[in-house]
Amino acid sequence: xxxxxxxxxGVSKTFGQLQAVDRIDLRVEDGxxxxxxxxxxxxxxxxxxxxxxxxxxxxxEIRLRGRVINDLPPEKRPTCLVFQSLALFPHRTVGQNIExxxxxxxxxxxxxxxRAQELMAMVRLPAxxxxxxxxxxxxxxxxxxxxxRAFAYDPAIxxxxxxxxxxDYKLRKTLEKELKDIHKETGKTFMYITHSLxxxxxxxxxxGVMHKGRLVQVGTPEDIYQRPNNxxxxxxxxxxxxxxxxxxxxxxxxxxxxxxxxRADSPASEGHLVIRPELLRFVADRSQADNVVEGVLYNEYxxxxxxxxxVRVGEKVLVVETxxxxxxxxxxxxxxxxxxxxxxxxxxEG
Numbered sequence: 186x187x188x189x190x191x192x193x194x195g196v197s198k199t200f201g202q203l204q205a206v207d208r209i210d211l212r213v214e215d216g217x218x219x220x221x222x223x224x225x226x227x228x229x230x231x232x233x234x235x236x237x238x239x240x241x242x243x244x245x246e247i248r249l250r251g252r253v254i255n256d257l258p259p260e261k262r263p264t265c266l267v268f269q270s271l272a273l274f275p276h277r278t279v280g281q282n283i284e285x286x287x288x289x290x291x292x293x294x295x296x297x298x299x300r301a302q303e304l305m306a307m308v309r310l311p312a313x314x315x316x317x318x319x320x321x322x323x324x325x326x327x328x329x330x331x332x333x334r335a336f337a338y339d340p341a342i343x344x345x346x347x348x349x350x351x352x353d354y355k356l357r358k359t360l361e362k363e364l365k366d367i368h369k370e371t372g373k374t375f376m377y378i379t380h381s382l383x384x385x386x387x388x389x390x391x392x393g394v395m396h397k398g399r400l401v402q403v404g405t406p407e408d409i410y411q412r413p414n415n416x417x418x419x420x421x422x423x424x425x426x427x428x429x430x431x432x433x434x435x436x437x438x439x440x441x442x443x444x445x446x447x448r449a450d451s452p453a454s455e456g457h458l459v460i461r462p463e464l465l466r467f468v469a470d471r472s473q474a475d476n477v478v479e480g481v482l483y484n485e486y487x488x489x490x491x492x493x494x495x496v497r498v499g500e501k502v503l504v505v506e507t508x509x510x511x512x513x514x515x516x517x518x519x520x521x522x523x524x525x526x527x528x529x530x531x532x533x534e535g
Contacts, residue, residue: 188251190215190374191236191342196245198231205231207398208245213342213376218368220377220385223395224421230346232395233378237266237344249341265340269347271331273319279305279330280315286337304333307370309363325356332364336371345377349384361387382422386410394418416533419459426465426503428458443501447476451532462493462506464529467513467521474524478503482513482521496523 189212198206206228213219223229234240236247238259246253254262273282283304284297292300302312308329314322319330328348335343349357365388368375379385385392386406393403394417402409402418413419416427429441432454437446449458458476471477480498494505494513505523513521 189213190217190250191376192246192248192251194246194248196232196235196242196247198228198235198240199243204398206235206242209400211393211400211403213374216372216374218365218375218377218388218390219393220379220389220391221393221395221400222379222382222385222421225380227395228398229378229395233266233344233346233376236342236376237264238262239266263341264344265335265338265342266344266346267331267335267348269350271327271348273327273330273334275320277319278315279310279317279319279322279326282319282330283333283337285334300337301333304336305329307336307367308333324352325360328352328360332367336373340373342374342376345375345379347379350379350381357384364388394421396421413459413531413533416457416459416535419531419533424462424504426460426462428460428501429456430458431455442499443478444499445476445478448527449530449532450527453532453534456532456534459531459533460525460529462504463491465503465505465523465525466507466511467505468524469522471522471524475526476530477522477524479520479522482517482519484517496521498523 191213193209193211196206196209197204209232221229221232231240235242238257242255247255249262274285280298280301283301287297287300302315305312305314310326310329310333314326319327322330331348349360352360361384377388389406391403392406392409393400394409395401396417402414409418410422413422419425428443428447430438430447430449431441433439433446438449439446447458466474468474468477478498480496480503482494483497483502484495486493488506490509492507492509496503496505503523
């Protein structure tokens with residue numbers, strides 16, 4: 186196996202009695218777009234700060250191309266961090282902000298300007314913005330300036346601390362695609378922190394999910410979404426229907442909070458059936474799916490090209506998502522059958 190560009194071995198960080206990051210092991214490959222997601226307080230920002238040199242690990246090793254960099258200060262690392270706040274110089278122009286790392290390195294003015302203009306083109310900033318004050322740029326334009334300045338450092342790895350969180354939805358979607366394009370064009374290694382599952386799914390080669398300081402699952406976006414390894418990851422990575430079940434003596438499974446008996450494949454005797462809303466469907470009779478429950482159509486929500494329904498089954502509410510052409514006819518408060526197949530459910534213990 187090729188040597189990773191970045192490797193973490195047993196990395197931990199404590200603040201007094203608080204275990205913010207707990208024994209993280211991770212390999213990030215050269216040229217990879219790796220994203221860390223997790224709820225507030227999961228330790229993802231603390232981990233990023235250690236990687237960028239703003240915090241020192243309490244235990245473990247951080248290796249960059251095989252070299253331990255635990256105690257190496259940020260300015261000595263071949264890395265760059267794009268902050269959520271962007272940290273641009275408000276009294277300088279777009280060009281001066283982008284050129285700053287080159288000026289620190291002693292690069293001559295003509296070369297700095299030429300490189301700044303190349304980077305502006307790369308991040309889709311007009312050439313005449315070179316002399317524009319950053320205070321007169323929009324939020325999206327400032328994001329592009331910060332990204333261009335980061336590339337001016339020519340880092341081995343670019344770290345991103347939720348850089349798109351303060352931008353409106355439409356612009357954020359545009360910048361997500363542009364950032365992914367830039368990653369592909371440059372071949373740089375990107376390590377990205379976000380609380381947005383959508384950002385992570387759209388941009389990443391791999392995703393790491395953090396919970397209570399631990400990295401609880403690492404995989405491709407498809408792996409994480411379709412094959413979560415525990416209930417926390419399943420629920421965090423998108424809406425789920427969760428049915429606690431217990432195996433009966435006759436080999437069927439009894440729902441603990443949902444009326445009915447179910448088919449499932451597992452050597453365990455107790456756990457949860459997890460079904461994504463888009464994998465549930467309305468059926469005409471019980472022969473059309475492996476597992477079927479009867480409920481009452483309660484509410485409907487439009488998701489553009491798709492519709493989402495709430496179906497009350499006893500005291501529980503199931504969420505069903507369908508295309509418009511598969512939508513059930515009739516009004517709310519009427520009986521419906523909802524089904525799914527064993528291949529579309531996950532069985533998770535716990």
